[in-house]
Amino acid sequence: MDEQIYQKIARNTADDCITCPEERHCLWRTDPLSDSAGTEPATGFKHMRFTPGQAVVMAGYHFPYAATIRAGTASLTRSLSDGRSQIVGVLYPSDIFNSRPALASKYTITATTPLELCCLSEASLQHRLETEKALSRRLLERKLHDLQEARDWMFVLGRKTALERLASMIYTVAERYSHRRQRSPVGVELSLPLARHEIADYLGLTPETVSRNFARLRAAGILSTNSARLITIWNMRALMEATGNDEDGGPIF
Amino acid sequence: MDEQIYQKIARNTADDCITCPEERHCLWRTDPLSDSAGTEPATGFKHMRFTPGQAVVMAGYHFPYAATIRAGTASLTRSLSDGRSQIVGVLYPSDIFNSRPALASKYTITATTPLELCCLSEASLQHRLETEKALSRRLLERKLHDLQEARDWMFVLGRKTALERLASMIYTVAERYSHRRQRSPVGVELSLPLARHEIADYLGLTPETVSRNFARLRAAGILSTNSARLITIWNMRALMEATGNDEDGGPIF
């Protein structure tokens, strides 16, 4: 897959960062404190859309852009030829992937909801990394955060029970979307970014076990499942307790 | 714990980067292509030693240095108050940790063998990040590598069997130390960086299960255990196959 193919996918020929819903958190934004602030309008972006289930990159292939998510969610998946697969990261709006576009991707990246990307070519990325001093620092901060997230999830996969894993995922999603979730009279309604089999691959479980543990959370009155993706959390406190995490992350003696 | 306490631990008052075994791979080295090359000799380092089992930092506490490993190994551990714990990373010579010394550590960092660190204070780190252009790029590359390692390990924890996990760990260690491992007439002898209970915490298993699977690898003639830490690998190919990984990491259709 080369750059030409992706040219055809691009829907927005004009750069519309001004109307971008993620403009404030976008890594590609020109820093107001930067030397080039104002002198050079944001340029060189390519916007792409993908439908749920559609692969953005296949493992082992080359995707010639570094990208941020404008809207929707995507998954990073590591697979084995025997069919086992594990989602090693879920990407939400403002997240970055493929930060070294020159190298082949080690993961398959798949849209899990309707997805909009904002892409920057290898050349543009290199140019901006050299001219915008703050960009590499911002990128480093972001990747340090991703690293911490990955390591936190290693604990979930290595040491938590099925119920704790599911509760952990739902709680994380609820926190991630806390600024935009819908409040119904009593509960908190939210749309999960993953289908059941994707949740299973994220939690290191089977879809059946995920289903059974949704049933347990329902039976405990913690949440209800309105449709496959849509749930209402009735007791956020109990959900938090079901994650198995300590009350506060403070030091332990 | 503040800087004064760590002053006392420091054994080497002089900067001996010239004699450092990791000098070639050290992140703190002054880049020969850098602007300040030669003008400013490496300075501001503090060397520390720790004995096996000794904690370098406790989770929730502050360690006022960014550090690289000169010699030995250390573990990054995430723990819960109910006793569950998971090693989320093993640090080898030339690895970096605590790259944001201003923040409290989320992990407990423990020496798993006799450990020698080369530490750089927050102030020195900031200074070097600002004056040495290449440093932040090198640090970013390093952290992107760590992130990939963490995600690869997520697959191990989420989807592999006990035997595959153990084989994966041993194979990784064998690769890591391939440049310095001892070759006996037939086998490859190597010293594991972790004790059994630490291996268990790294693999998301119990020490009993780890032991049983060492027995299985022994029975298969793949390796022998000379002492708790020292093993001889007789069949590297079979060990690789026991990891469950695909032959090559290429794309799958």
Place this chain on the structure above:
DNA sequence: CGAATAATTGATCGGTATCAAGCTACGTGG
């Protein structure tokens, strides 16, 4: 409305945890 796909529920199996008992290696002191 009907077909295909996804999700749920049920029954059984198996792998790893747990509980318990030796064993081994190492350090300490006589």
Place this chain on the structure above:
DNA sequence: CCACGTAGCTTGATACCGATCAATTATTCG
């Protein structure tokens, strides 16, 4: 140098959680 004690490692018996296989129900989409 050896007796002893301790901690870590190994091995055994049993239990349980989640996987697997199978059937049913729900949902989505043409």
